Amino acid sequence: MSKQRGVNLKVLITGLAIIVPVLVLFAVSFGNDPRAVPSVLEGKPAPTFALTDLDGRSVSLEQFRGKPVVINFWSTWCGPCKMEHGLLQQSARMNSDVQFLGVIYSDEADKARAYLQRAGSAYPSLVDPQSTTAIDYGVAGVPETYFIDGSGTIVEKFVGPLDPNNMQRLLQLIRRG
Amino acid sequence: MRAFLISLQLGLALGAGTASHAQQAPAEPVEAPAEAATEQASAPAEAAPPELQPGAASEAGAIEEANTDIQAALPGVTPGTPPPADEVQIIARDIGEGLRCPVCQGMSVADSTSPAAVAMLRKIESLVAAGYARRDIDAYFVSKYGEWVLLKPTTSGMNKVVWLGPFVAFLAGLALVWGLHRGGDDEEEEHEQPAPGPTSPASSYTAQLLDEVDDD
Numbered sequence: 001m002s003k004q005r006g007v008n009l010k011v012l013i014t015g016l017a018i019i020v021p022v023l024v025l026f027a028v029s030f031g032n033d034p035r036a037v038p039s040v041l042e043g044k045p046a047p048t049f050a051l052t053d054l055d056g057r058s059v060s061l062e063q064f065r066g067k068p069v070v071i072n073f074w075s076t077w078c079g080p081c082k083m084e085h086g087l088l089q090q091s092a093r094m095n096s097d098v099q100f101l102g103v104i105y106s107d108e109a110d111k112a113r114a115y116l117q118r119a120g121s122a123y124p125s126l127v128d129p130q131s132t133t134a135i136d137y138g139v140a141g142v143p144e145t146y147f148i149d150g151s152g153t154i155v156e157k158f159v160g161p162l163d164p165n166n167m168q169r170l171l172q173l174i175r176r177g
Numbered sequence: 178m179r180a181f182l183i184s185l186q187l188g189l190a191l192g193a194g195t196a197s198h199a200q201q202a203p204a205e206p207v208e209a210p211a212e213a214a215t216e217q218a219s220a221p222a223e224a225a226p227p228e229l230q231p232g233a234a235s236e237a238g239a240i241e242e243a244n245t246d247i248q249a250a251l252p253g254v255t256p257g258t259p260p261p262a263d264e265v266q267i268i269a270r271d272i273g274e275g276l277r278c279p280v281c282q283g284m285s286v287a288d289s290t291s292p293a294a295v296a297m298l299r300k301i302e303s304l305v306a307a308g309y310a311r312r313d314i315d316a317y318f319v320s321k322y323g324e325w326v327l328l329k330p331t332t333s334g335m336n337k338v339v340w341l342g343p344f345v346a347f348l349a350g351l352a353l354v355w356g357l358h359r360g361g362d363d364e365e366e367e368h369e370q371p372a373p374g375p376t377s378p379a380s381s382y383t384a385q386l387l388d389e390v391d392d393d
Contacts, residue, residue: 047249139293
């Protein structure tokens with residue numbers, strides 16, 4: 001009788017050793033927003049770049065040193081980019097202490113220019129030939145938006161279309177830096 | 178086996194993704210170009226725009242830019258002797274085989290024709306042409322995308338769990354089966370050959386017989 005109880009205990013412990021870690025893994029994974037995965041670049045200096053905007057003017061990150069910067073990677077073939085476009089334009093107009101920049105990702109400059117003429121443009125949109133700047137920022141898709149504080153450190157990378165609450169929260173974060 | 182390890186790594190990354198900042202998998206792209214979407218269905222993908230086509234990495238400007246980028250990301254890394262020009266693409270493609278395309282599902286940079294993968298391949302070509310070694314190029318992409326970008330996980334840190342986990346689990350399973358099997362055998366033996374106890378009728382009968390034999 002006591003032997004039978006010992007075997008059951010072994011099976012129970014083994015079963016728990018297998019099931020509990022799996023349940024913990026699922027509990028941790030399902031409890032989080034999959035889009036809220038932080039970038040490995042957060043807390044690190046923003047990669048520098050020197051690109052040209054759609055009007056041919058040279059724009060570098062260095063020229064905004066000391067000022068919080070928001071860099072939005074977008075494309076005209078990206079639906080969510082169009083969803084957040086209005087919020088980005090409005091935020092750029094209302095927050096003159098923050099520099100907003102758009103970087104066109106894997107798209108043609110003419111298409112981007114035509115779209116911005118229709119939808120409005122409150123800040124420079126930069127052409128990124130061969131996506132070198134996008135790779136340097138670890139961009140995996142669009143839209144992705146990087147919030148950089150005045151010291152040039154990436155505070156947060158936001159994946160997906162921005163909403164007003166997150167925009168306000170992140171603007172406050174980069175102003176504090 | 179490789180696919181199993183990769184899927185296990187993805188599972189662990191999913192589990193640990195938001196708990197630790199040490200190794201993060203980039204989130205799935207919210208939207209990818211039509212080419213990438215087509216590619217995920219294993220259909221021929223549309224070619225990347227002309228300015229993204231690989232093969233032009235020998236341009237001095239591209240090499241200089243790649244130099245600047247890798248130096249900024251990995252200070253102290255120095256390039257070696259650049260390979261012959263006709264080997265650059267071959268070496269770059271080989272390195273690209275080991276890097277994950279960020280907008281595809283389980284495809285390498287070398288195998289994908291999505292703009293993101295083509296751009297990464299061009300960057301690899303520039304770095305190879307500048308004389309950087311595979312480990313430096315891998316380290317550059319890991320510094321930008323995290324270890325997720327490596328199709329073959331390294332054997333350091335928590336990744337040891339990925340490599341050793343299946344073997345440990347297999348051995349634990351064997352031990353469990355062996356333990357249960359032995360327990361069953363012992364029980365069977367107990368049932369088949371019950372040891373005669375001092376109070377059982379059979380044992381008293383045997384004892385009586387033995388006494389009689391001794392007396393003779």
